[in-house]
Amino acid sequence: MKNILFISSEVVPFIKTGGLADVAGSLPKCFDKKKYDVRVILPKYMCMKDEWKEKMTYLTHFYMDLAWRSQYVGIMEMEYDGIKFYFIDNEYYFAGPMPYGNIYQDIEKFAFFSKAALSALPVIGFKPDIVHCHDWQTGLVPVYLKDSFHEGDFFRDIKSIITIHNLKFQGVWDMKTVKDITGLSSSYFAPDKLEAYGDANYLKGGIVYADAVTTVSRTYAEEIKTPFYGERLDGLMRARSNVLSGIVNGIDYDEYNPATDKFIEKNYTPRNFRKEKVKNKKALQKELGLEQDERKFMIGIVSRLTDQKGFDLIAYMMDEMCQLDVQFVVLGTGEERYENMFRHFAWKYQGKVSANIFYSEALSHKIYASCDAFLMPSLFEPCGLSQLMSLRYGTVPIVRETGGLKDTVEPYNEYESKGTGFSFANYNAHEMLYTVKYAMDVFYNHKREWNKLIDRAMAADFSWDASAREYEKLYDSLLSES
Numbered sequence: 001m002k003n004i005l006f007i008s009s010e011v012v013p014f015i016k017t018g019g020l021a022d023v024a025g026s027l028p029k030c031f032d033k034k035k036y037d038v039r040v041i042l043p044k045y046m047c048m049k050d051e052w053k054e055k056m057t058y059l060t061h062f063y064m065d066l067a068w069r070s071q072y073v074g075i076m077e078m079e080y081d082g083i084k085f086y087f088i089d090n091e092y093y094f095a096g097p098m099p100y101g102n103i104y105q106d107i108e109k110f111a112f113f114s115k116a117a118l119s120a121l122p123v124i125g126f127k128p129d130i131v132h133c134h135d136w137q138t139g140l141v142p143v144y145l146k147d148s149f150h151e152g153d154f155f156r157d158i159k160s161i162i163t164i165h166n167l168k169f170q171g172v173w174d175m176k177t178v179k180d181i182t183g184l185s186s187s188y189f190a191p192d193k194l195e196a197y198g199d200a201n202y203l204k205g206g207i208v209y210a211d212a213v214t215t216v217s218r219t220y221a222e223e224i225k226t227p228f229y230g231e232r233l234d235g236l237m238r239a240r241s242n243v244l245s246g247i248v249n250g251i252d253y254d255e256y257n258p259a260t261d262k263f264i265e266k267n268y269t270p271r272n273f274r275k276e277k278v279k280n281k282k283a284l285q286k287e288l289g290l291e292q293d294e295r296k297f298m299i300g301i302v303s304r305l306t307d308q309k310g311f312d313l314i315a316y317m318m319d320e321m322c323q324l325d326v327q328f329v330v331l332g333t334g335e336e337r338y339e340n341m342f343r344h345f346a347w348k349y350q351g352k353v354s355a356n357i358f359y360s361e362a363l364s365h366k367i368y369a370s371c372d373a374f375l376m377p378s379l380f381e382p383c384g385l386s387q388l389m390s391l392r393y394g395t396v397p398i399v400r401e402t403g404g405l406k407d408t409v410e411p412y413n414e415y416e417s418k419g420t421g422f423s424f425a426n427y428n429a430h431e432m433l434y435t436v437k438y439a440m441d442v443f444y445n446h447k448r449e450w451n452k453l454i455d456r457a458m459a460a461d462f463s464w465d466a467s468a469r470e471y472e473k474l475y476d477s478l479l480s481e482s
Contacts, residue, residue, distance in 0.1 A: 002475060004031070005128035006040040007117050009110065009137035011085070014052050015045055015099055019249065019385055020134055020165045023216070026252050028083045030468035036475070039126060041117045043109075044076055044087035046095045052078075056087055064119050066112050067183040073116045075124060086124065088116045106137070107173040110202070111181045114140040122154050130475055133162045136171030139206030140182060143194070146209050147184060159478050162206040164215040166382050167224050167231045168308075171202030197232065207236055212478055213244045216383035217404035221246030229380055247471060248407050249383040250464035251392065256368070258393050263365035270458040273394050274451060277369070284370040288354040290327050297443050298327045299436070300371030300395060302364045302386055305334030305342070305357075310377030310400060315341050316429040321436060322349045325444075329367050331356045368393040373439050377424075377432045381405050387421070388462040394454040397421035398439055400432070408462060412442070412453060420457040 010016055012025030028038040044056070056076035063070045074089030088094075093109045100106055118141060121127065133141045142160040149155040175189050178200035189195045194205040207213050215221045221244055223229035225237045237244060254260075258277075259269045265283035268276035278294045285292045303309045314321075315338065322328075322345060330342045330353070342355035356363060368374070374390035376399045383404035387397040391408070399405040401423045412419035422439045424431040443450050 001034075002036050002130070002479060003126065003128045004028075004036055004038045004475060005121075005126070005131045006038065006134070007114070007131055007138045007141055008040065008042055008134040009113070010099055011040055011042045013080075014042065014085070015048055017099060018165075019216075019383065022252070022385070023163070023165070023249055024134055026250070026464045027468060027471070029081050030250075030464040031472060032468075033082070036472070039084045039086065039128075041086040041088065041120070043094045043099070043113055044074070044089040045099050046091065047097050047099065055080075059086075060123055061089070062119070062123060064116055065183070066115060067180055071112060071116075073119065075120050077124075086120065088113055088120065090116070103171075104173060104177070107171065107178065107202070108181045110137040110171065111140055111178075114138055115144055115182075117141065118144055118149055118155070122152075127154060128158055129479055130159045130161060133160060133206060133210070135163070135165050136169055136201075136203035136206070138162070139171055139202035139204070141206065142209035142211075143184065143188065143205045147188070159211045160209070161212045161214060161474070161478070162203075162210040164203070164207075164213065164224070164382070167203075167215075167229070167233065170196075170204065170231070170233070172196070172199045175200045204233060204236060207233070207240055211243065212474060213240055214474065215244070215246050217248045217407045218246035219406045220380075220382045220403035223380070223403060245474065246407075247467055247474070248404055248462070249385065249388075250462050250467040251385055251388045253392070253463040256365075256389050256392050258369055261365055261369065263362040264369040265366070268369075268394075270394070270455065273454060273458070277394060280366065280370040281372075284329065284366050285327070287366075288329060288356075289351070290329070290354055291351040296327050297325060297373070297440050298329065298371045299398075300367040300374045300390070301328065301330045301332070301376075302367055302374075303332045303334075303376070305332050305338035307335070308379050308381075309334075310379055310427075310432075311335075311338045311341075313377050313427070313429040313432050314375070317433045318345055320433060322352055324437070324440065326352070326436075326440065328353045329356070329371060330354065331358075331360065331363055331367055333357055333359060368395055371395045372443055373398050373422075373436075375436070376400070376405060377427075378402055378405060379427055384408070391420060391457040391460050391462065394458045396439065396450075396453050396457060398432075398435055399423050400427060401425045408460075410456075412439075414442075414446075414449065417449065417452060418456075419453065420460055421453070 008024035010021040266279035346355035409421040
């Protein structure tokens with residue numbers, strides 16, 4: 001039996017701000033229970049819902065030195081979905097209305113969390129073979145494993161992996177403060193270790209000291225070795241390329257299942273979507289006040305409205321796209337200029353454009369189930385989950401070939417009748433428009449081909465089980481080296 005410990009700053013269903021929580025919460029239950037004992041440790045935030053806090057049981061507490069201060073570390077535990085979760089309790093650090101706040105407070109909070117997570121292990125009597133860390137918030141874990149914890153027998157052979165969910169966020173603060181908080185010696189703050197461009201960088205520390213580095217798609221693992229995607233760490237990513245790999249995220253196939261989804265008007269399966277899927281479209285057109293016509297090409301967008309997601313391309317072409325025989329349904333919040341842009345087009349093209357500038361779980365499911373196509377022209381996309389959801393619901397993705405989008409959407413090939421979606425290579429508004437028009441042409445004029453696209457999309461497997469098999473291979477290879 002191999003012991004694996006996930007250390008993460010957010011975990012579904014307890015606390016979530018982004019895709020990281022889905023990975024840390026959904027992946028552990030998909031491992032082969034006969035071979036792997038996977039447990040998860042996370043902070044006990046005050047802002048967690050009471051229903052979760054009430055189910056936790058107190059395990060123990062101790063005091064830990066963080067640099068020159070002695071800090072309380074409480075440990076709570078709970079079993080959920082067959083997985084054991086541990087929660088690090090400290091009201092000074094984990095109070096507040098959100099898991100993250102000001103970076104200068106987060107820098108100290110997650111230094112405490114990283115050290116407390118490791119310090120708790122001998123106390124709870126769980127010795128992992130591998131600690132699997134996620135993003136900059138746990139970047140100090142591999143550093144501490146090689147530093148103060150290395151002397152003790154308990155920690156000596158523990159291997160570490162760090163997964164980068166988005167390289168943009170690195171946990172950067174000034175060196176003097178980080179030295180003071182972490183208690184690490186000055187030798188760690190050199191350019192080949194934690195120092196980057198004059199500051200201390202938590203994620204860099206994790207990448208330098210971890211035994212393996214992963215990210216959330218194969219293409220993104222290649223992209224981050226280049227200056228454009230590398231967020232000023234591309235040199236380090238090239239240096240660590242021998243231990244760098246990409247494993248694509250999954251989605252929860254029980255939660256996102258058109259056959260059982262409670263949010264949608266009419267359930268359907270790969271066998272009956274030709275008759276049943278369109279009933280969702282008609283219901284959504286009615287609900288949102290769009291022109292009710294089941295033959296209209298309907299494009300969905302569910303996203304944070306930011307530059308990263310390609311909204312400058314959409315803004316540039318939106319007027320022109322609205323001249324076509326299409327409808328747009330948009331759901332999301334983000335940068336004000338994009339929120340206002342969609343509000344403007346919803347006013348200008350009533351019956352054609354529906355702008356829903358908020359977030360709603362129910363409406364997102366309805367969009368995945370109702371639309372014909374799903375537009376996602378990202379500038380960069382480490383993995384992306386929306387395209388996986390749209391494939392699952394037989395809503396054909398139109399994406400830019402970057403990161404996880406390139407790895408998960410196979411471009412349509414009319415000559416060989418292959419592919420699960422449409423894609424374009426260059427970050428260019430005209431290329432995006434051309435691809436949208438190409439998809440429309442297939443939808444309107446080659447209906448049998450369009451339905452075969454949907455068949456292939458719904459047959460693709462991006463469940464967490466597929467990701468778990470890849471991680472099992474990585475764990476096994478790492479442990480066979482030692």
